[in-house]
Amino acid sequence: MDSLYDVLIIGGGVIGCALARELARYDLQIVVLEKNPDVCYETSGRNTGVCHGGFAYDTGSLKARFCVEGNRMMGDLAEELDFPFKRCGKVLVGNSRADYEQLLRTMAQGERNGATGLRMIDGEELHRLIPSVVGEFALLSENSGILDPFMMTIALAENACENGVRFDFNRKVTGITRDADGIWTVETPAAYYRTRWIINSAGLGCGAISEMLGIHGYHTIGSKGDYIILDKRLGPMVPMPIYTVPSNTYMGIHVTVTTEGNLLLGPTAEVTQNYSYYGVEQKNLDGLYQEAMAIWPHFTRADYIRTYSGILSKWVNEEGVIQDYRIEIRDDLAPHAVNLVGIESPGLTSAVPIARYVIGMMQEREAFAPNPEFNPERRGIRRFADMTAEERSAAIAEDPAYGELICRCQQVSKAEIRQAIHNPLGVHTMVGLKYRTRAMMGRCQGGYCQMRISRMIQEELGLSPEQIEYNRQGSNLFYGKVREEAAR
Amino acid sequence: MREVDVLIVGGGPAGLSAAVALYEQGVKDILVVEREAQLGGILKQCIHDGFGLTRFQQALSGPEYAQIFIDRVRELGIPCLTNAAVLEITPDKKVTIVTPEGLLEYRARAILLAMGCRERTRGALAIPGERPAGVFTAGVAQSYINLYNRMPAREVVILGSGDIGLIMARRLTLEGAHVKGVYEILPYPSGLARNIQQCLNDYDIPLHLGHTVIDIHGDARLTGVTVAKVDDQRRPIPGTEEYIPCDTLILSVGLIPENELSRGAGVMLNPRTQGAVVDEYGQTSAPGIFAAGNVLHVHDVVDEVSAEAERQAAAIRKYLEQGALPEAGVTLRAGQGVHHVVPQHITGADEFLLSLRVATPLRNTKITVRDGDRIVAQKTYRRAVPAEMIHFMVKPGTPQTHEWEVSVE
Known part of the structure; x- marks a missing residue:
C-alpha cells in the first residue's frame, strides 16, 4: 500500500509480460498482477503455438498490422530472449476449386497486409514438403513458424523481472478506484496497490476490468478450443503446421508440430461464457479425430498423450461479429489507463508490437525517461536434451547434476529442475516447473519423474508436503505424510 | 569406446536375473545399467507380499524378492552402474550412457533390453x-x-x-x-x-x-x-x-512396455504386445539384441519375468559362443481368440515355450498350434482369462509351412 507504482499491469499473459518487458526499457516502477500462481496460465499458454504469417486478417486491421510486424521480428526476439522458435513455414491445404479460390483470396489479402513468402504450391511440391499430408495443393507461408508459448511468455516475464519489474501472483483484481489526484488504487483480496498508470491486459478478464475502469459497453465472448497432443515419435512426419482452408474468423482444425516435436490436433471452436472451465468433451475428442484424420491419417488413439483446451477472448459487436483488437486510452473516462479489449489470436505473434504500440500511446501523454541499465538479453536454462555430446560432457564436468536424468521422456536433468525451482519469478508449482523444463510433458506424463520433482521442490525451498501445488491455488498434491518419520 | 560382452539395460528383476544367470554360465564380462540410484526396479515400491510363490515357494515382498538377486549380483561382483541412464542404442550395439561422472560409450557384443514398462496415463x-x-x-x-x-x-x-x-x-x-x-x-x-x-x-x-x-x-x-x-x-x-x-x-x-530405446536401435515392435518382435531365443529383429521381462510383454508375476530373463541369458551365451543363432524362419501368428503370442518367430527345430493371452474369458477351451493342416500342439483349459498369461512348451515336429497359427476354440 505504501509504494506508488508508475505502471500497474493487470494480467500476466503474453501481452502483460511483453508490456512489462518493453516498459522496463524506461525508468518506471512497474508491477504485474496475475490472478494465477504463474504467468501464461490461460489463453497465452493454451493455444497452438504458431507464429502466424499475417494473411488471415482483414487488411487495415490491427491484427494484420501487428501480426506481420511480430512475425518479422520473432527470430530476433527469440534469440534475444532465448525461447524456442522455428521459422518452419506452414501450409494451408485444399482439394476443391472453391478451396483454391479461397486460398488465392487469402494470399492476396496477405500480400496487401504486407506478409511475404506466400505462394501457391501444387500437389507435387506439397508432398515433397510433407509426404504424408492429404491435399491436392496448398498455400505455403514460408515465414510462418512455431514457438513455445510458455517459454516465450516466461522469457518475457523473466527478462522484465531481471530488469526490475515486480510480479505478484495469486492477485485477482476485485476493484479499481481513482482518487482526486488521479492516482489509481487497485484492490485484490491480498493487498491494495497504488499506481499512476494502469494497463488492462487481462485477456479473458478484459471485459470485467474494463467495467472496473469505468469504460462500459464492451461485449466479449469466449471461444473455447479443445486439443489432443500426440507422441513426439510422430513429429518428424510433420515438418510444419498443416492447416485447412481458413475463413477470416476461424482457422479450422489443424495438425501442428510443436517446438518439442509433439503433434497437436485441434482446436475445436465453441462459444462459452464460462472462462474458468477447461474441460475437454468426448464429442470434441471424437470430432478432432475425424477431422484430423482427413488431412493427416497417420496416427491412432494409442499415440495420444494428453488433451487440453484454451479460451480466446473475442470482442463482438451487437450482431455478434468478431471485432478487431481494441487498444485505447479513454482520457474522458479513465485517464492514464490503457484498455486492451479482444486481444486474441494472433496474440503471441503480436505481443511485442502491441506492447510497443501501447507505450507509444502512453508516451503521447507522458515522456518516459530511459532505463540506462536495461538489459534486453535473457538466457534460459541450458537443456541437456538440446546439447551435443561435447556440450553434455562439459556441462556434467561443471555440474554433475547435468548427468542425472530426472525426466526420462524429455531427458531433463536434475540441474535443470534445480535451476527451474529457483526461477526468477519464484514460481514453484508442478506445472510451472513443467513449462520451464519440459519435465512431465512427455509420454509417461510424469509417471517416472513427478515424485522426484515434488521432493526436490520440498527440499530446495523447505516446503511441507501440503504446500506442493499442482497448478492453481488449492491444487495440493498431498494431504501430508503417510506417517511421521522416526528421528534419525 | 569401452567394450563389453553383454550390456543389460535395466537393473530390475529381468536385468538382475539375466545378469546372475549369465555370470553363472560363464559369461562374466557383463554390465548392468540402471538409471535409478538403487537396483531392483519397480519391485522397490511393491511392499505387499506374493512375490516368489512359484520360484521360492514363499510369499516375499517386492523388495525382498529383489534383494535376493541384488545380493547375488554383489556376491558375484557383477558390475552395475546406477544413476546411469542409457541415452541411445544403435543397431550395431553402441550404447551411450549418461552418469553424473560424465558420458560413457560402450560397444557390446550382445544387449539385453530389460527396461520394463510404464503405466498408461x-x-x-x-x-x-x-x-x-x-x-x-x-x-x-x-x-x-x-x-x-x-x-x-x-x-x-x-x-x-x-x-x-x-x-x-x-x-x-x-x-x-x-x-x-x-x-x-x-x-x-x-x-x-x-x-x-x-x-x-x-x-x-x-x-x-x-x-x-x-x-x-x-x-x-x-x-x-x-x-x-x-x-x-x-x-x-x-x-x-x-x-x-x-x-x-x-x-x-494398463501397462505399456517401455521401448523408446528399442525403436532407436531399429528393433521391430509388435503392435499387440507393444514389445519387440522376438524369436524363441528372445532375440529381436536386430541381431544380438535380446529382450526380456515387461519390456517384451507384460507379465502377471515377477517369477515369470526372472524365468524368461534366464532363458534369454542362456540364448545370449549361445549367441556369444556361436556368433549367431539359428534362423527363425517360421512365423507364429495370433489367430482366432488369441490376443498375442510370444515368440512371433521360431526355428521350428527346437522345443520352445509359447506364451499367450486369450482375447476374452473362456471356459473349457482348446488352444491349438497349427502348421497348415497339421496340429503341432493342443492344450485344453477349463478356464482361460486375459488377465492370466498362458504358457506351455511346444515340440515343433517337422514344419510343413512357414506360417503357423495359434487359436482357441
Whole structure:
C-alpha cells in the first residue's frame, strides 16, 4: 500500500509480460498482477503455438498490422530472449476449386497486409514438403513458424523481472478506484496497490476490468478450443503446421508440430461464457479425430498423450461479429489507463508490437525517461536434451547434476529442475516447473519423474508436503505424510 | 569406446536375473545399467507380499524378492552402474550412457533390453473433463506412499482393475483413505483373481464391472468424477451417469512396455504386445539384441519375468559362443481368440515355450498350434482369462509351412 507504482499491469499473459518487458526499457516502477500462481496460465499458454504469417486478417486491421510486424521480428526476439522458435513455414491445404479460390483470396489479402513468402504450391511440391499430408495443393507461408508459448511468455516475464519489474501472483483484481489526484488504487483480496498508470491486459478478464475502469459497453465472448497432443515419435512426419482452408474468423482444425516435436490436433471452436472451465468433451475428442484424420491419417488413439483446451477472448459487436483488437486510452473516462479489449489470436505473434504500440500511446501523454541499465538479453536454462555430446560432457564436468536424468521422456536433468525451482519469478508449482523444463510433458506424463520433482521442490525451498501445488491455488498434491518419520 | 560382452539395460528383476544367470554360465564380462540410484526396479515400491510363490515357494515382498538377486549380483561382483541412464542404442550395439561422472560409450557384443514398462496415463486414454490435481496412476500413488511417505489421497475412486490398482485399493484403505469403488470398463476383471479377493472383497470395496469414468471435475484439486455403465462396444449408456464426489482418481488401466530405446536401435515392435518382435531365443529383429521381462510383454508375476530373463541369458551365451543363432524362419501368428503370442518367430527345430493371452474369458477351451493342416500342439483349459498369461512348451515336429497359427476354440 505504501509504494506508488508508475505502471500497474493487470494480467500476466503474453501481452502483460511483453508490456512489462518493453516498459522496463524506461525508468518506471512497474508491477504485474496475475490472478494465477504463474504467468501464461490461460489463453497465452493454451493455444497452438504458431507464429502466424499475417494473411488471415482483414487488411487495415490491427491484427494484420501487428501480426506481420511480430512475425518479422520473432527470430530476433527469440534469440534475444532465448525461447524456442522455428521459422518452419506452414501450409494451408485444399482439394476443391472453391478451396483454391479461397486460398488465392487469402494470399492476396496477405500480400496487401504486407506478409511475404506466400505462394501457391501444387500437389507435387506439397508432398515433397510433407509426404504424408492429404491435399491436392496448398498455400505455403514460408515465414510462418512455431514457438513455445510458455517459454516465450516466461522469457518475457523473466527478462522484465531481471530488469526490475515486480510480479505478484495469486492477485485477482476485485476493484479499481481513482482518487482526486488521479492516482489509481487497485484492490485484490491480498493487498491494495497504488499506481499512476494502469494497463488492462487481462485477456479473458478484459471485459470485467474494463467495467472496473469505468469504460462500459464492451461485449466479449469466449471461444473455447479443445486439443489432443500426440507422441513426439510422430513429429518428424510433420515438418510444419498443416492447416485447412481458413475463413477470416476461424482457422479450422489443424495438425501442428510443436517446438518439442509433439503433434497437436485441434482446436475445436465453441462459444462459452464460462472462462474458468477447461474441460475437454468426448464429442470434441471424437470430432478432432475425424477431422484430423482427413488431412493427416497417420496416427491412432494409442499415440495420444494428453488433451487440453484454451479460451480466446473475442470482442463482438451487437450482431455478434468478431471485432478487431481494441487498444485505447479513454482520457474522458479513465485517464492514464490503457484498455486492451479482444486481444486474441494472433496474440503471441503480436505481443511485442502491441506492447510497443501501447507505450507509444502512453508516451503521447507522458515522456518516459530511459532505463540506462536495461538489459534486453535473457538466457534460459541450458537443456541437456538440446546439447551435443561435447556440450553434455562439459556441462556434467561443471555440474554433475547435468548427468542425472530426472525426466526420462524429455531427458531433463536434475540441474535443470534445480535451476527451474529457483526461477526468477519464484514460481514453484508442478506445472510451472513443467513449462520451464519440459519435465512431465512427455509420454509417461510424469509417471517416472513427478515424485522426484515434488521432493526436490520440498527440499530446495523447505516446503511441507501440503504446500506442493499442482497448478492453481488449492491444487495440493498431498494431504501430508503417510506417517511421521522416526528421528534419525 | 569401452567394450563389453553383454550390456543389460535395466537393473530390475529381468536385468538382475539375466545378469546372475549369465555370470553363472560363464559369461562374466557383463554390465548392468540402471538409471535409478538403487537396483531392483519397480519391485522397490511393491511392499505387499506374493512375490516368489512359484520360484521360492514363499510369499516375499517386492523388495525382498529383489534383494535376493541384488545380493547375488554383489556376491558375484557383477558390475552395475546406477544413476546411469542409457541415452541411445544403435543397431550395431553402441550404447551411450549418461552418469553424473560424465558420458560413457560402450560397444557390446550382445544387449539385453530389460527396461520394463510404464503405466498408461489419463492422457493416453483421453478421458474427457478437467485436469485437476489428484489424478494419479496407481504406480505413482504407490510410489508416493511407499517410497516418498506422501499421502496423496483421501476419498478415492479407482478406474481399472489392473493388479496395481487392486493392490492400491487395499494399501490406501490401510493408510486411512476411503476407497469408494473400483470401476472396470470390461465385463470381467483385468487383475488376478487372488487380488480381487484379497484386496477388494476382504475390505468390502465394491467392483463395478462394465463401468467407466466419463468426466473429471475440479479446476484445482479433483472434486469428483462422473461414471457410467457401458454397452458391449464400451460406449457409455446415456442415463446411467452417476456423479461421485472424490479427491483422488487412481488409474490402473494398463501397462505399456517401455521401448523408446528399442525403436532407436531399429528393433521391430509388435503392435499387440507393444514389445519387440522376438524369436524363441528372445532375440529381436536386430541381431544380438535380446529382450526380456515387461519390456517384451507384460507379465502377471515377477517369477515369470526372472524365468524368461534366464532363458534369454542362456540364448545370449549361445549367441556369444556361436556368433549367431539359428534362423527363425517360421512365423507364429495370433489367430482366432488369441490376443498375442510370444515368440512371433521360431526355428521350428527346437522345443520352445509359447506364451499367450486369450482375447476374452473362456471356459473349457482348446488352444491349438497349427502348421497348415497339421496340429503341432493342443492344450485344453477349463478356464482361460486375459488377465492370466498362458504358457506351455511346444515340440515343433517337422514344419510343413512357414506360417503357423495359434487359436482357441
